[in-house]
Amino acid sequence: MDDQEAVFKEVFGDSSDSEGYEQQQSPRLEEHDEMHEDRPTPTTFDQNTNWEQIKEIRGLWLCRDFLSAGQQSSVLFSIENEGWFTEASHNQAMRFGNLPAWASEISDSIRELVLLNDPGLDPMNLGTYYGAEEECAFPSDLLWREPLFDQLIVNAYQPGEGICAHVDLMRFEDGIAIVSLESSCVMHFTKVGEAYCDAANGGKPHPPATKIPVYLTPGSLVLISGEARYSWKHEINRKPGIQIWEGQELNQRRRISVTLRKLCRVD
Secondary structure, three states: OHHHHHHHHHHHOOHHHOOOOOOOOOOOOOOOOOOOOOOOOOOOOOOOOOEEEOOOOOOEEEEOOOOOHHHHHHHHHHHHHHOOOOOOOOOEEEEEOOOOHHHHHHHHHHHHHHHHHOOOEOOOOOOOEOOOHHHOOOOHHHHOOOOOOOEEEEEEEOOOOOEEEEOOOOOEOOOEEEEEEOOOEEEEEEEOOOOOOOHHHOOOOOOOOOEEEEEEOOOOEEEEOOHHHHOEEEEEOOOOOOOEEOOEEOOOOOEEEEEEEOEOOOO
């Protein structure tokens, strides 16, 4: 197991550098890309969805109704059947290469729904786009890569647990998808370089960083690319008094996040 953890650390870095960093850490359960039996998964995703562009941040898009209640239950059932979180100390699982069938279906549905939202994307010519690229939820060069994603990380967060502000490792290509399940939360985005740095500022305090809040409901999907991926840090602070939306503190329950990324090619 120690050798396996060393390999993962070499490939993915410390957990504090990735989407899987938790404010209250516990041991991780990491899985290889072995073949697995199919799990019950939704066969059709609702195509009547609404995309919201977060206008303050280029490359940040939100689909609040990506998964219906029934589809969320099916995905959660599939995750439970993976057996990753049978022990309380296990709150994270990774897969890379061949993704589980249910995760591959989510990946396929992301591509389909982006296309439904913007038919100007041309699969026959990656250099052709009949519309404004900045108005597309995913850039065409990312949308048509194969596979769209080949790395999965699933995290189980208990109330009070979240992720510290970070930019995902450069070992991953542009284009990240995050699906939220079970508990609502507010994800905050902060421009890289706006954090406090007293020593570098001659001992003078920096002004508070501007945080852009994004409200994530169960079943919502966030797509992060371009400026949002490289120039903005994202975090979820679920400590008491922090998770506020429209003046009300959110009731925190267990939250499951499903993050899909693509590893950079090593020539």
